[in-house]
Amino acid sequence: MSGVPVPSAPEDLPLSTGAWVAHGGLALLPLGGVWGATRVGGDTRLGATTAETAAGMLAGYLPSRLLFLRPTTPGGGRWADLEVAAFGGGLLFTPPLAALGTWGMGELAFGRSQDQTDAYLGALGGAAAGTLLAAAVDGLLSKLAEPSTRLKSARALIGLALIGAGATLGYQWAGGGPRSNQHTR
DSSP: OOSOOOOOOOOOOOOOHHHHHHHHHHHHHHHHHHHHHTTSTTOOOHHHHHHHHHHHHHHTHHHHGGGGOOOOSTTSOOOOHHHHHHHHHHHHHHHHHHHHHHHHHHHHTSOOBSOHHHHHHHHHHHHHHHHHHHHHHHHHHHHHHTTOOTTHHHHHHHHHHHHHHHHHHHHHHHHOSBOSOGGGO
């Protein structure tokens, strides 16, 4: 051979009980965020907050994929410049798009919020916090599941749900709930 090491695919080893518990427990965190969004801001409709979260997840889906890339170098210890740039792009573009999805769903489908500008800024702040939390949770769960590649899609979905729930929580909190004069629009 030419002497160049060829990276091999990591084995898909069984996960420990602790890794399964961590994945399951952290999957419940976004559900708590959606429920919490019904308790702040005056809009107590669980269906509305769930739809806003789903819209934020859908709008932030493509850029959030960049957050969950892992290094491709053998040993996985060093990140290449392109991977760092992709991760930075995910951190930069995911919050505004997720916030726009959540804000748009809340404003168009479920009645306008009392303060539209503050509602978008709240959704942006919540999506930014959710994005940082998603990156941290993905890193933690990946570390617990090493060297297995199992549940990679589940970790990305948990992260995306954290982003959407954060955007919804910020939108509801900062927007002040739906306007009281809904019939006059």
